[in-house]
Amino acid sequence: MNTDSRSRLGRCALWLLLALLLPVLLTGCAGSMGVQPWERDLLAQPGMAIDPDPIQTALNEHIFFSKEASTGGLGTAGGGCGCN
Protein backbone atom coordinates (compact mmCIF):
# COMPACT_ATOMS: atom_id res chain seq x y z
CA MET A 1 0.00 0.00 0.00
CA ASN A 2 1.55 3.35 -1.01
CA THR A 3 1.60 6.61 0.95
CA ASP A 4 -1.36 8.17 -0.86
CA SER A 5 -3.53 5.09 -0.33
CA ARG A 6 -2.63 4.97 3.36
CA SER A 7 -3.34 8.69 3.78
CA ARG A 8 -6.69 8.26 2.07
CA LEU A 9 -7.52 5.28 4.29
CA GLY A 10 -6.51 7.23 7.39
CA ARG A 11 -8.59 10.26 6.36
CA CYS A 12 -11.58 8.00 5.67
CA ALA A 13 -11.19 6.43 9.13
CA LEU A 14 -10.98 9.90 10.73
CA TRP A 15 -14.14 11.20 9.05
CA LEU A 16 -16.01 7.96 9.68
CA LEU A 17 -15.20 8.05 13.40
CA LEU A 18 -16.01 11.75 13.68
CA ALA A 19 -19.25 11.23 11.80
CA LEU A 20 -20.17 8.43 14.21
CA LEU A 21 -18.92 9.97 17.42
CA LEU A 22 -19.71 13.66 17.19
CA PRO A 23 -23.52 13.36 16.95
CA VAL A 24 -23.35 10.77 19.71
CA LEU A 25 -21.29 12.98 21.99
CA LEU A 26 -23.24 16.14 21.23
CA THR A 27 -26.52 14.38 21.94
CA GLY A 28 -25.01 13.01 25.10
CA CYS A 29 -23.99 16.46 26.25
CA ALA A 30 -27.54 17.63 25.73
CA GLY A 31 -28.57 15.12 28.40
CA SER A 32 -30.60 12.76 26.27
CA MET A 33 -28.08 9.92 26.43
CA GLY A 34 -26.69 7.75 29.14
CA VAL A 35 -27.91 5.39 31.80
CA GLN A 36 -29.39 5.46 35.26
CA PRO A 37 -26.91 4.82 38.09
CA TRP A 38 -28.28 1.33 38.70
CA GLU A 39 -27.66 0.38 35.06
CA ARG A 40 -23.88 0.63 35.30
CA ASP A 41 -23.09 -3.00 36.03
CA LEU A 42 -21.42 -3.63 32.66
CA LEU A 43 -19.82 -0.18 32.43
CA ALA A 44 -18.29 -0.63 35.89
CA GLN A 45 -16.30 -3.69 34.82
CA PRO A 46 -12.54 -3.04 34.67
CA GLY A 47 -12.34 -3.97 30.99
CA MET A 48 -14.76 -1.16 30.11
CA ALA A 49 -12.57 1.61 31.52
CA ILE A 50 -11.34 4.14 28.95
CA ASP A 51 -7.82 3.12 29.94
CA PRO A 52 -8.17 -0.33 31.55
CA ASP A 53 -4.42 -0.82 32.08
CA PRO A 54 -2.55 2.50 32.51
CA ILE A 55 0.80 0.76 33.11
CA GLN A 56 0.50 -1.15 29.84
CA THR A 57 -0.51 2.07 28.07
CA ALA A 58 2.53 3.89 29.46
CA LEU A 59 4.88 1.06 28.46
CA ASN A 60 3.40 0.95 24.97
CA GLU A 61 3.67 4.72 24.62
CA HIS A 62 7.33 4.62 25.63
CA ILE A 63 8.08 2.01 22.97
CA PHE A 64 6.13 3.73 20.22
CA PHE A 65 7.55 7.13 21.22
CA SER A 66 11.05 5.77 20.65
CA LYS A 67 10.20 4.03 17.35
CA GLU A 68 7.81 6.46 15.63
CA ALA A 69 7.37 10.21 15.13
CA SER A 70 4.03 10.50 16.93
CA THR A 71 3.16 10.81 20.59
CA GLY A 72 0.33 12.03 22.73
CA GLY A 73 -3.40 11.70 22.98
CA LEU A 74 -3.22 9.00 25.64
CA GLY A 75 -2.56 11.28 28.60
CA THR A 76 0.01 13.97 29.09
CA ALA A 77 2.92 12.51 27.18
CA GLY A 78 6.06 14.51 26.64
CA GLY A 79 9.32 14.90 28.42
CA GLY A 80 10.51 11.43 29.15
CA CYS A 81 13.64 10.25 27.52
CA GLY A 82 16.26 11.05 24.95
CA CYS A 83 15.40 8.02 22.85
CA ASN A 84 13.73 10.09 20.13
Add this chain to the structure above:
Amino acid sequence: MAATSKTGQNVRGALLTACGLLGIGGAQAQATEIKGAVLGYTEPDRVSAIETVVDVAHTFAGGQGLNFKLVYDGLTGASANGAVPWTDYQTFTRPSGAGSYQADPEQTPLDDTFRDSRVALSGGASLPWGRLSTVSAGLYGSGEHDYMSLGANLALSRDFNKRNTTVALRGAMFHDTINPEGGRPTPFGIMTPAGSELARLDGDGTKDIMDLGLSLTQTINRSTIAHLSYTFSQVDGYQTDPYKLLSVVNPETGAPGHYVFEKRPDSRAKHVLLAKLNHHLSRDIVRLSYRFMTDDWGVNSHTIDLEYRLKMGEHRYLEPSVRWYTQSEADFYRRFLLESEALPLDASADYRLGDMQTWAWGLKHGRRLGNGHDLTVRGVYYRQSGESHPAEAVGALRDLDLFPTVEAFIFQVGYSFGT
Protein backbone atom coordinates in the same frame (compact mmCIF):
# COMPACT_ATOMS: atom_id res chain seq x y z
CA MET B 1 -30.40 -21.54 42.71
CA ALA B 2 -26.95 -20.68 41.40
CA ALA B 3 -28.52 -18.42 38.79
CA THR B 4 -30.62 -16.68 41.46
CA SER B 5 -27.54 -16.14 43.60
CA LYS B 6 -25.62 -14.71 40.64
CA THR B 7 -28.53 -12.41 39.76
CA GLY B 8 -28.61 -11.26 43.37
CA GLN B 9 -24.91 -10.47 43.29
CA ASN B 10 -25.36 -8.52 40.06
CA VAL B 11 -28.22 -6.49 41.55
CA ARG B 12 -26.23 -5.79 44.74
CA GLY B 13 -23.20 -4.83 42.64
CA ALA B 14 -25.25 -2.48 40.51
CA LEU B 15 -26.88 -0.89 43.58
CA LEU B 16 -23.53 -0.41 45.30
CA THR B 17 -22.11 1.15 42.13
CA ALA B 18 -25.14 3.37 41.80
CA CYS B 19 -24.90 4.53 45.43
CA GLY B 20 -21.20 5.19 45.04
CA LEU B 21 -21.73 7.21 41.90
CA LEU B 22 -24.49 9.25 43.45
CA GLY B 23 -22.46 9.85 46.58
CA ILE B 24 -25.02 7.99 48.73
CA GLY B 25 -23.95 5.81 51.59
CA GLY B 26 -21.37 7.94 53.38
CA ALA B 27 -17.61 8.09 53.01
CA GLN B 28 -15.66 5.82 50.70
CA ALA B 29 -13.57 3.06 52.15
CA GLN B 30 -9.82 3.60 52.19
CA ALA B 31 -7.98 1.49 49.66
CA THR B 32 -4.47 0.95 48.41
CA GLU B 33 -3.68 -0.55 45.04
CA ILE B 34 -0.21 -1.76 44.12
CA LYS B 35 0.65 -2.58 40.52
CA GLY B 36 3.88 -3.76 38.99
CA ALA B 37 5.08 -4.84 35.57
CA VAL B 38 8.24 -6.01 33.87
CA LEU B 39 8.61 -5.63 30.12
CA GLY B 40 11.27 -7.08 27.84
CA TYR B 41 11.82 -5.65 24.36
CA THR B 42 14.16 -7.02 21.73
CA GLU B 43 14.95 -6.27 18.09
CA PRO B 44 17.06 -9.09 16.62
CA ASP B 45 20.61 -7.75 16.00
CA ARG B 46 19.64 -4.32 17.34
CA VAL B 47 18.33 -2.89 20.62
CA SER B 48 17.23 -4.83 23.68
CA ALA B 49 15.52 -3.19 26.63
CA ILE B 50 14.04 -4.14 29.95
CA GLU B 51 11.60 -1.88 31.76
CA THR B 52 10.26 -2.25 35.30
CA VAL B 53 7.35 -0.29 36.76
CA VAL B 54 5.93 -0.09 40.27
CA ASP B 55 2.83 2.00 40.88
CA VAL B 56 1.22 2.58 44.28
CA ALA B 57 -2.11 4.40 44.60
CA HIS B 58 -3.99 5.14 47.81
CA THR B 59 -7.52 6.47 48.13
CA PHE B 60 -8.50 8.07 51.42
CA ALA B 61 -11.91 7.89 53.05
CA GLY B 62 -12.74 11.41 51.87
CA GLY B 63 -12.10 10.49 48.24
CA GLN B 64 -8.65 12.12 48.05
CA GLY B 65 -6.02 10.14 46.20
CA LEU B 66 -2.24 9.86 46.21
CA ASN B 67 -0.10 7.92 43.80
CA PHE B 68 3.60 7.26 43.18
CA LYS B 69 5.26 5.54 40.26
CA LEU B 70 8.82 4.37 39.82
CA VAL B 71 10.15 3.26 36.42
CA TYR B 72 13.55 1.79 35.66
CA ASP B 73 14.65 0.81 32.21
CA GLY B 74 17.92 -0.39 30.74
CA LEU B 75 18.83 -0.42 27.04
CA THR B 76 21.68 -2.02 25.20
CA GLY B 77 22.57 -3.01 21.64
CA ALA B 78 22.88 -1.32 18.28
CA SER B 79 20.95 1.58 16.78
CA ALA B 80 20.87 2.89 13.18
CA ASN B 81 23.14 5.95 12.98
CA GLY B 82 21.38 7.50 9.95
CA ALA B 83 24.07 6.86 7.32
CA VAL B 84 23.09 4.90 4.20
CA PRO B 85 24.53 1.42 3.55
CA TRP B 86 27.28 1.13 0.95
CA THR B 87 28.95 -1.59 -1.13
CA ASP B 88 32.18 -1.39 0.91
CA TYR B 89 33.07 -1.20 4.61
CA GLN B 90 32.30 2.15 6.28
CA THR B 91 34.06 3.45 9.38
CA PHE B 92 32.38 5.80 11.86
CA THR B 93 33.66 7.70 14.88
CA ARG B 94 31.89 6.94 18.13
CA PRO B 95 29.69 9.78 19.46
CA SER B 96 32.22 10.56 22.21
CA GLY B 97 34.93 11.13 19.56
CA ALA B 98 37.07 8.36 21.05
CA GLY B 99 37.20 5.13 19.09
CA SER B 100 35.40 3.96 15.98
CA TYR B 101 33.13 1.20 14.65
CA GLN B 102 32.58 -0.34 11.24
CA ALA B 103 29.55 -1.18 9.08
CA ASP B 104 29.74 -4.22 6.81
CA PRO B 105 29.10 -3.84 3.05
CA GLU B 106 25.41 -3.50 2.10
CA GLN B 107 24.39 -3.38 5.78
CA THR B 108 22.60 -0.50 7.50
CA PRO B 109 25.26 1.24 9.64
CA LEU B 110 24.51 0.55 13.30
CA ASP B 111 26.15 2.26 16.25
CA ASP B 112 26.78 -0.70 18.54
CA THR B 113 27.67 1.39 21.59
CA PHE B 114 24.07 2.11 22.52
CA ARG B 115 23.83 1.56 26.27
CA ASP B 116 21.79 3.52 28.77
CA SER B 117 19.59 3.24 31.82
CA ARG B 118 16.82 5.54 32.96
CA VAL B 119 15.07 6.10 36.25
CA ALA B 120 11.77 7.98 36.30
CA LEU B 121 9.82 8.96 39.39
CA SER B 122 6.39 10.54 39.39
CA GLY B 123 3.80 11.33 42.00
CA GLY B 124 0.44 12.95 42.11
CA ALA B 125 -2.55 13.86 44.22
CA SER B 126 -6.24 14.21 43.45
CA LEU B 127 -8.91 16.02 45.42
CA PRO B 128 -12.67 16.01 45.04
CA TRP B 129 -13.95 19.54 44.39
CA GLY B 130 -17.57 19.57 45.31
CA ARG B 131 -19.63 16.51 44.48
CA LEU B 132 -18.95 16.40 40.74
CA SER B 133 -15.45 17.74 40.13
CA THR B 134 -11.94 16.47 40.74
CA VAL B 135 -8.66 18.38 40.67
CA SER B 136 -5.41 16.50 40.28
CA ALA B 137 -1.78 17.56 40.09
CA GLY B 138 1.50 15.75 39.72
CA LEU B 139 5.26 16.03 39.39
CA TYR B 140 7.62 14.05 37.18
CA GLY B 141 11.36 13.60 36.98
CA SER B 142 13.59 11.24 35.03
CA GLY B 143 17.30 10.91 34.48
CA GLU B 144 19.69 9.11 32.13
CA HIS B 145 23.43 9.60 31.83
CA ASP B 146 22.91 12.13 29.04
CA TYR B 147 19.30 13.26 29.49
CA MET B 148 17.14 14.72 32.25
CA SER B 149 13.47 15.61 32.24
CA LEU B 150 11.44 17.48 34.85
CA GLY B 151 7.73 18.09 34.59
CA ALA B 152 4.49 19.06 36.29
CA ASN B 153 0.86 18.52 35.37
CA LEU B 154 -2.55 19.76 36.43
CA ALA B 155 -5.99 18.47 35.51
CA LEU B 156 -9.60 19.34 36.25
CA SER B 157 -12.54 17.10 35.47
CA ARG B 158 -16.27 17.54 35.98
CA ASP B 159 -19.18 15.17 35.64
CA PHE B 160 -22.53 16.15 34.15
CA ASN B 161 -25.77 14.48 33.21
CA LYS B 162 -25.96 11.97 36.13
CA ARG B 163 -22.25 11.29 35.59
CA ASN B 164 -22.90 10.11 32.06
CA THR B 165 -20.75 12.92 30.67
CA THR B 166 -17.28 13.86 31.90
CA VAL B 167 -15.32 16.84 30.63
CA ALA B 168 -11.65 17.13 31.55
CA LEU B 169 -9.07 19.82 30.98
CA ARG B 170 -5.42 19.02 31.52
CA GLY B 171 -2.07 20.67 31.07
CA ALA B 172 1.53 19.63 31.52
CA MET B 173 4.93 21.27 31.23
CA PHE B 174 8.33 19.63 30.92
CA HIS B 175 11.85 20.97 30.86
CA ASP B 176 14.39 18.58 29.32
CA THR B 177 18.18 18.85 29.35
CA ILE B 178 20.47 16.89 27.06
CA ASN B 179 24.18 16.52 27.58
CA PRO B 180 25.42 13.95 25.02
CA GLU B 181 28.69 12.08 25.32
CA GLY B 182 31.50 14.37 24.23
CA GLY B 183 29.12 17.35 23.92
CA ARG B 184 26.67 18.39 21.21
CA PRO B 185 28.12 18.24 17.69
CA THR B 186 27.78 21.39 15.58
CA PRO B 187 24.75 20.92 13.26
CA PHE B 188 25.98 19.76 9.84
CA GLY B 189 29.48 19.49 11.30
CA ILE B 190 31.60 16.92 9.44
CA MET B 191 32.31 13.68 11.32
CA THR B 192 36.06 13.60 11.86
CA PRO B 193 38.29 10.54 12.45
CA ALA B 194 38.47 9.16 15.99
CA GLY B 195 40.80 11.12 18.24
CA SER B 196 40.66 14.33 16.20
CA GLU B 197 38.89 17.49 17.33
CA LEU B 198 35.21 17.84 16.39
CA ALA B 199 33.41 21.20 16.42
CA ARG B 200 30.88 21.16 19.26
CA LEU B 201 28.21 23.52 20.58
CA ASP B 202 28.74 25.07 24.00
CA GLY B 203 26.74 23.88 26.99
CA ASP B 204 23.80 21.53 27.33
CA GLY B 205 20.82 21.45 25.00
CA THR B 206 17.44 22.22 26.53
CA LYS B 207 13.86 22.01 25.37
CA ASP B 208 10.53 23.03 26.87
CA ILE B 209 7.34 21.12 26.27
CA MET B 210 3.82 22.34 26.91
CA ASP B 211 0.81 20.05 26.54
CA LEU B 212 -2.81 21.23 26.73
CA GLY B 213 -5.67 18.78 26.41
CA LEU B 214 -9.46 18.73 26.46
CA SER B 215 -11.45 15.50 26.63
CA LEU B 216 -15.06 14.40 26.67
CA THR B 217 -16.22 10.98 27.88
CA GLN B 218 -19.81 10.00 27.21
CA THR B 219 -21.82 6.98 28.33
CA ILE B 220 -24.00 6.10 25.38
CA ASN B 221 -26.00 3.23 26.79
CA ARG B 222 -25.69 0.35 29.26
CA SER B 223 -22.99 -1.33 27.18
CA THR B 224 -21.21 1.45 25.27
CA ILE B 225 -18.96 4.33 26.27
CA ALA B 226 -17.17 6.83 23.99
CA HIS B 227 -14.23 9.16 24.53
CA LEU B 228 -12.94 12.03 22.41
CA SER B 229 -9.88 14.14 23.18
CA TYR B 230 -7.80 16.86 21.61
CA THR B 231 -4.25 17.66 22.68
CA PHE B 232 -2.02 20.50 21.58
CA SER B 233 1.67 20.19 22.23
CA GLN B 234 4.35 22.83 21.71
CA VAL B 235 8.02 21.88 21.90
CA ASP B 236 10.71 24.58 21.82
CA GLY B 237 14.45 24.11 22.03
CA TYR B 238 17.09 21.57 21.04
CA GLN B 239 15.39 18.65 19.25
CA THR B 240 18.30 17.42 17.15
CA ASP B 241 19.50 13.89 17.85
CA PRO B 242 23.21 14.44 18.54
CA TYR B 243 24.03 10.81 17.68
CA LYS B 244 22.53 10.80 14.16
CA LEU B 245 24.46 11.32 10.93
CA LEU B 246 23.70 11.93 7.24
CA SER B 247 25.76 10.49 4.41
CA VAL B 248 26.88 13.09 1.86
CA VAL B 249 27.10 11.12 -1.38
CA ASN B 250 28.40 11.48 -4.91
CA PRO B 251 25.37 12.40 -7.10
CA GLU B 252 26.45 10.00 -9.85
CA THR B 253 27.76 6.92 -8.05
CA GLY B 254 26.05 7.26 -4.65
CA ALA B 255 29.38 6.68 -2.88
CA PRO B 256 29.53 8.38 0.54
CA GLY B 257 32.21 11.09 0.50
CA HIS B 258 31.79 12.17 4.12
CA TYR B 259 29.22 12.26 6.93
CA VAL B 260 27.64 15.23 8.70
CA PHE B 261 25.65 15.49 11.92
CA GLU B 262 21.92 16.11 11.52
CA LYS B 263 19.98 19.29 12.32
CA ARG B 264 16.28 19.54 13.22
CA PRO B 265 14.06 22.62 13.67
CA ASP B 266 14.02 24.06 17.21
CA SER B 267 10.24 24.36 17.32
CA ARG B 268 7.47 21.82 16.85
CA ALA B 269 3.70 22.19 17.28
CA LYS B 270 1.58 19.04 17.36
CA HIS B 271 -2.17 18.50 17.26
CA VAL B 272 -3.55 15.14 18.36
CA LEU B 273 -7.14 13.95 18.06
CA LEU B 274 -8.09 10.70 19.78
CA ALA B 275 -11.39 8.83 19.63
CA LYS B 276 -12.21 5.68 21.59
CA LEU B 277 -15.22 3.44 21.72
CA ASN B 278 -15.70 0.58 24.21
CA HIS B 279 -18.57 -1.84 23.75
CA HIS B 280 -19.68 -4.68 26.02
CA LEU B 281 -21.05 -7.67 24.14
CA SER B 282 -22.73 -9.05 27.30
CA ARG B 283 -19.82 -11.49 27.75
CA ASP B 284 -16.85 -10.13 25.79
CA ILE B 285 -15.63 -6.56 25.41
CA VAL B 286 -14.38 -4.85 22.27
CA ARG B 287 -12.34 -1.61 22.36
CA LEU B 288 -11.58 0.48 19.29
CA SER B 289 -9.50 3.63 19.13
CA TYR B 290 -8.29 5.97 16.44
CA ARG B 291 -5.65 8.70 16.73
CA PHE B 292 -4.78 11.38 14.23
CA MET B 293 -1.66 13.48 14.69
CA THR B 294 -0.41 16.34 12.58
CA ASP B 295 2.50 18.69 13.21
CA ASP B 296 4.34 21.57 11.59
CA TRP B 297 7.26 19.28 10.73
CA GLY B 298 5.02 17.78 8.04
CA VAL B 299 4.35 14.52 9.89
CA ASN B 300 0.77 13.26 9.65
CA SER B 301 -0.04 9.97 11.31
CA HIS B 302 -2.99 7.66 11.78
CA THR B 303 -3.20 4.96 14.46
CA ILE B 304 -5.96 2.38 14.76
CA ASP B 305 -6.04 0.09 17.79
CA LEU B 306 -8.43 -2.82 18.23
CA GLU B 307 -8.61 -4.99 21.35
CA TYR B 308 -11.01 -7.84 22.03
CA ARG B 309 -11.38 -9.15 25.58
CA LEU B 310 -12.61 -12.71 25.40
CA LYS B 311 -13.99 -13.75 28.76
CA MET B 312 -12.94 -17.27 29.74
CA GLY B 313 -14.80 -18.14 32.89
CA GLU B 314 -15.38 -15.88 35.89
CA HIS B 315 -11.78 -14.84 36.54
CA ARG B 316 -9.87 -15.23 33.28
CA TYR B 317 -9.71 -13.52 29.92
CA LEU B 318 -7.74 -13.66 26.71
CA GLU B 319 -7.19 -10.41 24.83
CA PRO B 320 -5.92 -10.40 21.24
CA SER B 321 -5.08 -6.96 19.86
CA VAL B 322 -3.90 -5.35 16.66
CA ARG B 323 -2.45 -1.89 16.12
CA TRP B 324 -1.89 -0.27 12.71
CA TYR B 325 0.11 2.90 12.39
CA THR B 326 1.19 4.97 9.42
CA GLN B 327 3.05 8.26 9.16
CA SER B 328 4.18 10.59 6.39
CA GLU B 329 7.77 11.78 6.42
CA ALA B 330 8.94 15.03 8.00
CA ASP B 331 9.62 17.88 5.53
CA PHE B 332 13.32 17.79 6.38
CA TYR B 333 13.71 13.99 6.22
CA ARG B 334 16.50 13.12 3.79
CA ARG B 335 17.99 9.66 3.35
CA PHE B 336 21.26 11.31 2.29
CA LEU B 337 22.60 14.63 1.03
CA LEU B 338 24.30 15.15 -2.33
CA GLU B 339 27.84 16.54 -2.54
CA SER B 340 26.66 18.82 -5.36
CA GLU B 341 23.91 20.57 -3.36
CA ALA B 342 23.97 23.39 -0.84
CA LEU B 343 23.19 22.39 2.74
CA PRO B 344 19.46 22.63 3.53
CA LEU B 345 18.14 24.56 6.52
CA ASP B 346 17.39 21.32 8.39
CA ALA B 347 17.96 17.66 7.56
CA SER B 348 17.74 14.31 9.33
CA ALA B 349 18.14 10.77 8.03
CA ASP B 350 16.61 9.27 11.18
CA TYR B 351 14.29 6.63 9.70
CA ARG B 352 11.80 7.31 12.51
CA LEU B 353 10.99 10.59 10.74
CA GLY B 354 10.48 8.84 7.41
CA ASP B 355 7.42 7.56 5.66
CA MET B 356 6.54 4.25 7.32
CA GLN B 357 3.85 1.92 8.49
CA THR B 358 3.88 -0.40 11.44
CA TRP B 359 1.85 -3.32 12.69
CA ALA B 360 1.69 -4.64 16.26
CA TRP B 361 -0.04 -7.97 16.93
CA GLY B 362 -0.56 -8.80 20.57
CA LEU B 363 -2.05 -11.43 22.84
CA LYS B 364 -2.67 -10.93 26.55
CA HIS B 365 -3.87 -13.33 29.18
CA GLY B 366 -5.26 -12.08 32.47
CA ARG B 367 -6.45 -14.01 35.48
CA ARG B 368 -7.43 -13.43 39.09
CA LEU B 369 -5.48 -15.70 41.39
CA GLY B 370 -6.87 -17.53 44.40
CA ASN B 371 -5.58 -14.81 46.74
CA GLY B 372 -7.50 -12.13 44.82
CA HIS B 373 -4.42 -10.72 43.09
CA ASP B 374 -4.36 -10.15 39.32
CA LEU B 375 -1.74 -11.58 36.99
CA THR B 376 -1.35 -10.65 33.32
CA VAL B 377 1.04 -11.97 30.68
CA ARG B 378 1.35 -10.31 27.27
CA GLY B 379 3.32 -10.87 24.08
CA VAL B 380 3.51 -8.51 21.09
CA TYR B 381 5.08 -8.83 17.66
CA TYR B 382 5.95 -5.41 16.19
CA ARG B 383 7.01 -4.71 12.61
CA GLN B 384 8.08 -1.46 10.91
CA SER B 385 8.44 -1.08 7.16
CA GLY B 386 9.04 1.72 4.68
CA GLU B 387 10.24 2.35 1.13
CA SER B 388 13.40 0.29 0.68
CA HIS B 389 14.20 1.59 -2.80
CA PRO B 390 13.07 5.23 -2.97
CA ALA B 391 12.97 7.13 -6.26
CA GLU B 392 15.60 9.63 -5.08
CA ALA B 393 18.29 6.90 -4.72
CA VAL B 394 21.34 7.53 -6.93
CA GLY B 395 24.07 5.27 -8.34
CA ALA B 396 24.65 2.01 -6.49
CA LEU B 397 22.27 3.12 -3.70
CA ARG B 398 19.42 2.09 -6.03
CA ASP B 399 20.33 -1.55 -5.40
CA LEU B 400 20.69 -1.29 -1.62
CA ASP B 401 17.97 -1.59 1.00
CA LEU B 402 17.58 1.97 2.33
CA PHE B 403 14.75 1.09 4.73
CA PRO B 404 15.23 -2.43 6.08
CA THR B 405 12.22 -3.84 7.88
CA VAL B 406 12.59 -3.68 11.66
CA GLU B 407 11.02 -6.39 13.80
CA ALA B 408 10.64 -6.42 17.57
CA PHE B 409 9.30 -8.82 20.17
CA ILE B 410 7.76 -7.58 23.39
CA PHE B 411 6.97 -9.65 26.46
CA GLN B 412 5.31 -8.29 29.60
CA VAL B 413 4.26 -9.67 32.96
CA GLY B 414 2.02 -7.61 35.24
CA TYR B 415 0.89 -8.16 38.82
CA SER B 416 -1.52 -6.10 40.88
CA PHE B 417 -3.37 -6.31 44.16
CA GLY B 418 -5.36 -4.14 46.49
CA THR B 419 -5.47 -3.87 50.26
